[in-house]
Amino acid sequence: MLEINNISKRYKKGSEEFTALENVSLKIEKSDYMAVTGASGAGKSTLLHAIGGLVHPDSGEVLYKGRDIYKQKSKVTDEYRKKHVGFMFQQFHLMPYLTVLDNIRLACYEKHQLHSINNYLDKCSLTGLKNKYPSELSVGEKQRTAFIRAIISNPDILLADEPTGNLDPANSSILMSLVEDFHKNGGTVVLVSHDPLAAKYANRIITLEKGRIVL
Numbered sequence: 708m709l710e711i712n713n714i715s716k717r718y719k720k721g722s723e724e725f726t727a728l729e730n731v732s733l734k735i736e737k738s739d740y741m742a743v744t745g746a747s748g749a750g751k752s753t754l755l756h757a758i759g760g761l762v763h764p765d766s767g768e769v770l771y772k773g774r775d776i777y778k779q780k781s782k783v784t785d786e787y788r789k790k791h792v793g794f795m796f797q798q799f800h801l802m803p804y805l806t807v808l809d810n811i812r813l814a815c816y817e818k819h820q821l822h823s824i825n826n827y828l829d830k831c832s833l834t835g836l837k838n839k840y841p842s843e844l845s846v847g848e849k850q851r852t853a854f855i856r857a858i859i860s861n862p863d864i865l866l867a868d869e870p871t872g873n874l875d876p877a878n879s880s881i882l883m884s885l886v887e888d889f890h891k892n893g894g895t896v897v898l899v900s901h902d903p904l905a906a907k908y909a910n911r912i913i914t915l916e917k918g919r920i921v922l
């Protein structure tokens with residue numbers, strides 16, 4: 708379903724060049740639940756962003772169903788981001804001026820998707836908070852809102868960056884079981900985590916070190 712061939716990404720920090728990813732190659736099958744681990748700064752978020760159509764690698768290719776997502780017309784890349792990928796960011800990136808409900812509604816592009824919002828709010832114990840703004844939420848509540856926003860349009864792939872970072876064990880297991888449901892229902896999952904509990908659900912684990920896959 709996804710084929711990542713030899714991607715590299717470098718960032719300039721002042722006069723220094725820093726390699727975030729170096730010649731990373733990876734195949735992700737539809738049935739995969741892949742965990743990505745590695746130390747802080749190893750390139751995990753950069754890899755996830757590259758897979759999600761958000762960070763253009765300097766070299767190499769990211770193929771979705773055989774086509775390079777970075778070499779299509781912008782309309783096709785937009786469609787990939789909008790319809791095929793659900794992204795949970797490490798820093799959530801909820802819209803601060805929109806309520807929980809409106810943040811989720813924003814990710815819907817077909818009417819029927821709006822109809823399942825209440826069901827998800829209920830599953831995530833967010834029904835009573837749907838008219839609150841992100842600044843009024845706890846970290847766990849923000850994270851669950853971000854989860855619903857990522858999967859509400861029924862994407863093929865869920866890319867989750869540290870979805871349980873900062874969560875207590877109870878909230879962490881609620882979120883992991885939601886991610887597992889998404890996978891059981893046929894979704895592909897790529898999840899970045901330091902949390903052994905999170906990695907335990909995965910059928911594959913890769914480890915990054917200084918931008919390279921080491922395991």
Ligand SMILES: Nc1ncnc2c1ncn2[C@@H]1O[C@H](COP(=O)(O)OP(=O)(O)OP(=O)(O)O)[C@@H](O)[C@H]1O
Pocket residue numbers: 718719720725726727745746747748749750751752753754797
């Ligand atoms: N936009 C950017 N500009 C400059 N350097 C960046 C940028 N994004 C990432 N980097 C650098 O690239 C390296 C990899 O960053 P990345 O965010 O992918 O790491 P990570 O494995 O997700 O770390 P963490 O576990 O702390 O989230 C880091 O050294 C980081 O400082």
Ligand SMILES: [Mg+2]
Pocket residue numbers: 751752753797868
């Ligand atoms: Mg990161």
